Amino acid sequence: MRIAVLDDYPGVFPETAAFARLGGHDVTVFRDTERDPDRLAARLRDAEAVLLTQQRSRFPRAVIEKLPKLRFIAQTGAHTSHIDVEACAERGIVIVTAGKGTPSATAELTWALILASVRHIPFEVRALKEGAWQSTVGTGLRGKTLGIYGLGRIGTAVADVGRAFGMKVTALGRQNAGDRESFFASADVLSLHLPLNDATRGIVTAADLAWMKPTSLLVNTSRAPLIEPGALVAALEKGRPGFAAVDVYEDEPVLGGEHPLLRLPNALCTPHLGYAEMGTYEAYYDAAVDALLRAVSAE
Structure with missing residues (x-):
């Protein structure tokens, strides 16, 4: 069977035990993302099965209808919002999902971003290599307030580390709206851990961000569209919050440095490393x- 593996950015699939289990099959691994539906369909024209790495490639009807040989779509993780499920059903294409990942990897990356931000680590590393010595003063976390928006598995893990550092933890959730203004205004570090769906898209507004302190840090390792379009860049330019650390973007991958956050000195940006x-x-x-x-x- 011809199997195409999509969006394996670091080229890690051939190194996994899973790859060895596909011995006897014709497996092609693509490390880049093809956004154009026609070119994606051309790339997959001979594929009988496609293995999707997370939600990195969209699979709309315009692609599915041009793949007459396709019989199976395997999805890492449980999300299928990027796949036209109805179009697959009409053509008899079987979709299989592989459950949820563990919260630890994204929680660890969240704390890496927090610590790197409050202690100015990327700046100081770069400055040291360029011949300079210590020139910034960091911010300690003990006694500060950590706000967690979405206290699910990842949010809980992040909160546990915050408590270990002696931080006061506050939380806001979809079912527990609480005092929204106080939640945003009191947080020294505010981390987003909500799933993205119709109810949460744009749930963090420009007004929410305007309540934050000029010294506070907003962290997003969940999904970029949780924040109202354009609101974070505008808020950082105004200085409320004073800083942001983000791992996710509206349209990924971000190539050529083409994203407004990358031009801001008060934003620390990583290329969706959360579960990587x-x-x-x-x-x-x-x-x-x-x-x-x-x-x-089973066929």
């Missing part, structure tokens, strides 16, 4: 390949 560690990739790909092989054997 070997253990998570191994687990995601293993579950997806297992689901794919079970679907093939």
